[in-house]
Amino acid sequence: MNDSESDAALMLRVQQQDTHAFERLMQRHSQPLHSFAYRHCQNADDAREIVQDAFLRVWSRSGTWKANKVKFTTWIYQITRNLCIDRFRKQSAQFDDEVELESLHDPSQEVDKETILAVRQAVQKLPERQRTALILCQLQGWSQSEVASLLQISVEATESLLARARRTLRTRLSVAETTN
């Protein structure tokens, strides 16, 4: 098995209905995609369903993907982002599950539960494009040009989105700190 096979090469095989190639693509991308969906909608069950739906769409629409037009990563994140937006419209997603918060809270970390909740609520309240840009650039290590390509805007516009997101977060979290 060749692990260095590119996404594009695997996708060409997926277009021939090769399930092994598809499985490898999923193994490569399911965790970061799940992280993105989870950070976007802040619900583990929703994130899981969204990622499954995204991969099913990749499978059923693999014929529409063109290697010379869009990177596979950009394409699948666009699909996932759209599913997150749809889910958010249907049910106003909120991170209010105490059990989930417990399972994520690591006592060895310097951040307490109240801070985690405040940060998550602050991120959730950001406008969708600012949230997407922040999650991908700040938390998932994407470059600004990659995010620009995903959001189909210029790099300057992406920088502006990021600046507004970080400024808003700083303001909201400093307010939360003083309130606590």
Next chain:
Amino acid sequence: MNIEILETFLDRYGTDPSHWPNSDERDRVDQLLAESATAQGVLEQNQRLHRTLDAAMTTPVAHGIPALVLDAISQDSKSWWTSTLANWLWKPALVALPLTTGFLAGNFGTDPSMQVEDDLAFDQFVDHSDLVVMSDE
């Protein structure tokens, strides 16, 4: 450069200097950070905020998604065959059903008592042609 411009720079490019673009603006930021304790304090404050963000936005591990998707594809494939059969075979079959029924009924379904045997038919045939000739006379 003042602190306000530094904050805008940090908001745009983050607090990790390895992600800052090489530009005149960056040179001025580097210079300000080297000279001003207040600027260093702003950078540290923002770095703390970003560390808090990283820590608060950790995500659970997603187990088993590929297996679930492959299973769904396999189920979908089975239902595709079922629907294909329903669409492409059952409809013509329904059309052919009356024809087939007629054919079978015609060949094998006739009551034997209703059949007329050739010999019997000839036995019962009465030739009246001689009477016709006689009447002409």
